[in-house]
Amino acid sequence: MDDRDRTELVRQAFLAQQQAYAPYSEFLVGAALLTEDGKIYQGCNIENAAYSPGNCAERTAFFKAVSEGRRDFTAIAIVGNKRGEAGDYCPPCGVCRQVMAEFCKADFEILLAKDMENWKSYTLEQLLPERFTL
Ligand SMILES: O=c1ccn([C@H]2C[C@H](O)[C@@H](CO)O2)c(=O)[nH]1
Ligand SMILES: [Zn+2]
Numbered sequence: 001m002d003d004r005d006r007t008e009l010v011r012q013a014f015l016a017q018q019q020a021y022a023p024y025s026e027f028l029v030g031a032a033l034l035t036e037d038g039k040i041y042q043g044c045n046i047e048n049a050a051y052s053p054g055n056c057a058e059r060t061a062f063f064k065a066v067s068e069g070r071r072d073f074t075a076i077a078i079v080g081n082k083r084g085e086a087g088d089y090c091p092p093c094g095v096c097r098q099v100m101a102e103f104c105k106a107d108f109e110i111l112l113a114k115d116m117e118n119w120k121s122y123t124l125e126q127l128l129p130e131r132f133t134l
Pocket of ligand 1: 027029046055056092093096
């Protein structure tokens with residue numbers, strides 16, 4: 001993946017963030033998940049008055065894609081910030097890392113962006129070494 005692809009994936013994550021439903025935490029997250037053939041699945045966090053039914057942006061994107069038959073993922077871009085505040089890097093939570101481990105190889109790319117110009121890139125191996133699998 002080149003930097004033009006990364007720019008587009010980050011842009012899609014910011015678009016996804018606009019749909020975030022987070023009235024309780026006010027923390028707005030967007031994700032954009034890329035498949036091998038270039039299709040992008042967006043996801044946002046979706047909270048709930050009962051709290052525990054809430055879902056992260058990353059898993060929203062994964063579950064949308066998997067439920068439509070996709071399992072061939074190459075990269076995900078993630079953005080997040082408190083409503084009204086500047087963005088900072090938003091690393092995926094442990095549960096989302098485990099979901100990535102279910103469907104992705106060690107070199108799956110995880111892009112964390114705080115704005116359109118500043119991002120950091122990790123592999124799944126870096127963010128979840130010694131992964132549990134069956
Ligand atoms: O990587 C993360 C971390 C948190 N959240 C969501 C869950 C909750 O709605 C809010 C605050 O934790 O942010 C995500 O979507 N992804
Ligand atoms: Zn998560």
